[in-house]
Amino acid sequence: MNRKLQILSRHVLRQHLGLKSMRSISTSMPILISHRHHVGKESLVHRTIGNQLELSAAEFGDTEAIVSCHEGKRYTFRSLIQEADALAAGFRKLGLQRGDAVGLWAPNYMHWYLGMMGAARAGLISVGINPAFQGPEVAYCLNKVNVKAIIAPETFKTQNYYEILRSICPELADANGGRIRSEKFPHLQSVIIDSNDGLKGALRFDDLLDLANKSEREEVAKIQQDILPESRCNIQFTSGTTGNPKAACLSHNNFVNNGIHVGNRNELEGERICVQVPLFHAFGVVITIMAGLTKGATLVLPAAGFSPKDSLQAIVKEKCSVIHGTPTMYVDLVNTQRKLQVPLGKIKKAITGGAIVSPQLIKDVRQVLNVETVHSVYGLTETTAVIFQSLPGDSDDIVLNSVGHLQDHIEAKVVDAEGRCVPFGQPGELCVRGYTTMLGYHGDDDKTRETIGKDRWLRTGDQFILEENGYGRIVGRLKEMIIRGGENIFPKEIEDFLNAHPQIIEAHVIGVPDERLGEEVCAFVRLHEGVDPSSFTAETLKAYSKGKLAHFKIPRYVFTVEAFPKTTSGKIQKFKLVEMFKESLDKKHKTARAEN
Template sequence: MNETLSFAAGPTDLPLLDETIGANLDRTVAAHPGRDALVDVPSGRRWTYAEFGRAVDDVARGLIARGVRRGDRVGIWAVNCAEWVLVQYATARIGAIMVNINPAYRMHELEYVLNQSGISFLVASTEYRTSDYRAMVEQVRPSCPQLRETVYIGDPTWQALLDDGASVDPGEPAARQAALGCDDPINIQYTSGTTGFPKGATLSHRNILNNGYWVGELVAYTEQDRVCLPVPFYHCFGMVMGNLAATSHGACIVIPAPSFDPAATLRAVAAERCTSLYGVPTMFIAELDLPDFASHDLGSLRTGIMAGSPCPVEVMKRVVSEMHMAEVSICYGMTETSPVSTQTRRDDDLEHRTATVGRVLPHLQVQVVDPATGEVVPRGTTGELCTRGYSVMLGYWEDPERTAEAIDADGWMHTGDLAVMNPDGYVSIVGRSKDMIIRGGENVYPREVEEFLYRHPAITDVQVVGVPDPRYGEAVCACVVLRDPDAGLTAEEVAEFCRGRLAHYKVPAYVHVVEGFPLTVSGKVRKVELRRTAAEALGL
């Protein structure tokens, strides 16, 4: 294609991995049996690759003993821990489809995901912070008829699962694995829905194994690397770019804490001599801002991955110089593309690492098109970024209509992000054609929050927009029209209404009361104008 157009194809000189996740793990176990595979810092537990392989099989046999079959959906609703990783690889080995459930979900969201994906077996934490997972599962269970069984991590039910597995032939997981294909669905990840409910991006072995592998290749992982993962496993950032990138290269996964804790992260890097550290920009900012930052020995670091939102130049300078991450990489993608489409390279300069999201990965294609016509635009021109190749999801779970809206007839995944491709093939994200809010790396789709807030008795109409926030990049603001304009409504009252029913990151930080919304000629709400006036009114 004409090199003046916004199209780029990644190199294909090295082949894709044509194997399942379990087969790839078997190769790593055979090559590096004595090397560390997994370190769970909070519990002090660690596994070599030989031990990890056996532990994965133990969980697989437990699932088989409980009647889990190929294609069954196994939900995991838990914070970062070793068991999360074991379930990830055990389900892949026997062909069950693991469904990631965000630990921040409350009953409204949990019930929807359990039913929409048809989860029959659930693995969950018992509790975390203010969430009593056990109580929430019991409350939604009557309305989730397909849910047969729940096992709780750190509870006697987890040990009972392993004990039951002892009755299953040790060769059975491998036998089931041998019957699987690379294109089998293996994972469902829910992305917030612009139409009110999350959509289940369905991903195959080929999708996520290869994406993790190539991300690891571009930061030059080997069996010498130790990867610190403070990012959540329920998201592709943790389980694909983290876990699969590590195991496909014989590197070690290091879990610093159940959820992000800046001090625990730096302690883990120092104690485990980690060579790589992951995070969204706000995580790196929090680590750099620790009062005792300078006391942590981070000299073992050489690389890492930053993704989720743009990185400020000054933060990147400090990450490179003060955290010793000279080879840090920026990644861009979305759950529907497994997730990474573009990535900066180890030797890219500061400008490319802060002003762009890199260039296309091997075996993928990206292009920037005119949203109205679908024509590829010239380089340097803004349009919608599209991705094509092995990484594009199989589709949204049991939702062919929305799958067809996202993936066109030529196989291009339309990201909804507005981008510019530079003459050198590097891509910059300049905005969002959808109205998605990115709060500290978490995607918030306004429509989902709006649908929920319409239930509030005081609200007659609502539009949710993102407003500037120094810590999270964007904060959620609800612009509301009240039934009684004299009554007033505070952010605290709205937060109380949402508490326990919406994930914390979706709860509006601000409430802006208006008499009506600015409209286009065709009657659509002009969200760009609403965002601006809300920010001005709130003094942001």
């Protein structure tokens, strides 16, 4: 069966929902609870990334696999596997063994992509490290997952990666040929820097590619049978708002299968993708790299870091037919296109994920960027990447009001605070189960058990509504829900409303403390160019909202900002908005005391 609907008797339903009375439940109509298992038409595969690379090289051959516009580099699928095997043999020559971790600490450079592929072919674990991280954060990552080698550029913008590594690991300056002995980082053996210069203690990336001889490179193909699809291939650090990030361990099986099914839904065969998302993030490494690899799509890197102007130029020059980006990136891309009016031509698809997208933004992407269809993807780091996704041919109404349909071979349910399934169409916490579930958090069994139960159901932490037809929509993060005077308010609803305001480019809503009501609604907005920020006040917004939004949802506080604090992957850091509100309140109180 493609779907399973659980129809409960009134007696069982009463026990299930914890109800004392059944008077409010119709005796003539069965209740369908929010549980669904979507069995896909295409079977899962038992394959490693290295196996997939071989298949793609054989099938797509001289098709371009990746183009780095800012570096002027191009690889076909055939030349890619040759370079990946040279790198894999180089890793082995350095003494790295199957299961060792290789850190990839860089923006979107070719050496990041090659590093991931080479690590996979050598049976190593690639570890994506946020390129914006500073010394203490990088030190945490290196020790948390026992990184044995790290690859980085020498510099990017104001960030000097080599000097940061030297500052946290002084032994680097005295190392020979990139081999290190460090008391602080006992596992770290090698530092590889993509640089034309010879830097003390570091091995040049190009030299690593040339390190192994022909027979050592050929040996890489032979070891592929020894690498298990169930083994770890990647570690993703979660972008937590407090405390140190957790390290989610993902397998070859996770990566390859999710790549295949994402590629299927997005119909990526032969497409050219403008890649705005960072490669280290799940959006980059699975939804982009793995989906592209399995479907023979070409990845186009416009710039090392997100640049809407470079993206627009790359779309035209490289004839991109698909765009990948987070909602914030599309906001900036739309705004830049309105100014530059670049002759884009028709674009087939814009794929968005990583955060909640507003209906107004989807309309803007279509109209301003000349995009035929917009596809949503939804998932978490802990679910490899995608668990809900748009289907080909979805109507405008579905795309505008959902995160898509349950992905193939995934089981989902929506539960209340006690873990009981709620009826279809009712909000609760989304839980999922299937091949996408991570292996666990590295070195953190307690957190793993909190997230994944003994029955393998994974708690997403998202307040979600699952419909009977398999489509879903996010109401908001459970932790972001605002409780104002007993009313439950979900920021997304207000954000969607504000994003349709003619003067607003982007809006984000938070809950802030209130003595009487517990919490109040606070909106941060970014305005269109030419709009006077002083003219946009809470009273202005109140007048606009009258008759359109319930009074208790109308923001009491309104702040205008020129830019939002966000992670490198494009997610808005709402905890920083809370800090900004508190700072503003403190400043106001100090001014009032001074005047008195």
